[in-house]
Amino acid sequence: MTKQRAAIIKVMRENCGHFTAEEIFLLAQKEYPSIVRATIYNNLNSMVEEGLVRRICQSGQSDRFDRNPIPHEHIICTSCGNVVDVNLPDFKERLSDELGCEVEDYELVIHCKCPDCRL
């Protein structure tokens, strides 16, 4: 655990959301001004490998990183554009049953209104 990694974790913990590497870099700089982008990428990549962080990719945009370790799904709001967590209980099990095959992992991105934008 280096100071740089601690800064990255602090940033992700305090601003729980779905950040791009660049956003995390800018926030982490406030904690640790000399930090460099490569360190952000290195740490994010290893955190993804360790399963501490999930990577969300949308085409045309840079990857986002989600510190919520519990498997869950994402809504990209058709109204405000934000990425919002949702939880479909036992989705992985249901998917395995339907496919007749053990699902190792999955990514589900839903384009609809997020709860805040539904009146």
Add this chain to the structure above:
Amino acid sequence: MTKQRAAIIKVMRENCGHFTAEEIFLLAQKEYPSIVRATIYNNLNSMVEEGLVRRICQSGQSDRFDRNPIPHEHIICTSCGNVVDVNLPDFKERLSDELGCEVEDYELVIHCKCPDCRL
């Protein structure tokens, strides 16, 4: 409908699969040798907008393009690595019901064995 666009469509129709822009470029060159990458990107982007083609994105890899216009899901095989279509009937409707909100679109990528790799 330009000759270049026709070549791109022909390539995608004859080699139905999930190609990167680069792969489509290489195939389209055989049909129309002077074609240029920007044309491939222009056309793929407008076809995606027109709903003729779907874009599949995986982090760390270039986008792939799928000419199957019917909504469907993708398996990325944990064994052979290929991208394979699957169809979960009425998935969008079921998702809308479960969320209590009209789903406009969704992307589901499943990491498991593809049918060919299941013995």
Add this chain to the structure above:
DNA sequence: TTAAAAATTAGAATAATTTTAAATTCCTCT
């Protein structure tokens, strides 16, 4: 405390994609 291992740094490099402006082609109207 010292050697080895791991992480960070700066900066260059890469790859995919987009942008720009100019040239070409296509379509429509007469």
Add this chain to the structure above:
DNA sequence: AGAGGAATTTAAAATTATTCTAATTTTTAA
């Protein structure tokens, strides 16, 4: 068929996100 205008293609440069390299610093463990 020919002119005019719109749309598309082209070539090249630019951009963006990310990775790589090599040197340096920090951490770990003996």
